[in-house]
Amino acid sequence: MKEILKIDAISLAKVLAVITGGVYLVVGVIINIGVLFFGLGSMSSLDFLGFGSGLIATVLVSIVVGLFSFFLGILMGFIYNLVANYFGGVIVLFEDRSVVEQRLREAKAAKMALQEEKKRLKLEREKLEQDTGKKDN
Numbered sequence: 001m002k003e004i005l006k007i008d009a010i011s012l013a014k015v016l017a018v019i020t021g022g023v024y025l026v027v028g029v030i031i032n033i034g035v036l037f038f039g040l041g042s043m044s045s046l047d048f049l050g051f052g053s054g055l056i057a058t059v060l061v062s063i064v065v066g067l068f069s070f071f072l073g074i075l076m077g078f079i080y081n082l083v084a085n086y087f088g089g090v091i092v093l094f095e096d097r098s099v100v101e102q103r104l105r106e107a108k109a110a111k112m113a114l115q116e117e118k119k120r121l122k123l124e125r126e127k128l129e130q131d132t133g134k135k136d137n
Helices: 009-038 048-087 097-136
Strands: 002-004 090-092
Touching: 009 048
Parallel strands: none
Antiparallel strands: 002 090
16 A cells, blocks of 8 residues: 655646636537527527627636636645645555456456356255155155
């Protein structure tokens, strides 16, 4: 097991900003396209002027959301580093994939062996019952 003792606050902030700003941008564009085709203005004609201004607003707001998330990421990284310094960090268990695959193969082999043993015992029990039935006759 390994422990995450420190997080680079700037790298956390960059990742958080790109994820939140990017998600907001993608969702905002999808919503703007939906409003362009299915909004109230589409009852008479397509409103490209409204779509353009909505798209510009979406881009600007996604930039603001990204910046806010960047500063929030710096704050979260700083707070995590303080807490990890005093109380310990997050403990993560890493395992080599080949070890996991080997364990899965062993488990499957054990399961198949158990099923074979159950079949053998069932046949043995049926044979014993048949032999007992013949002796009674």
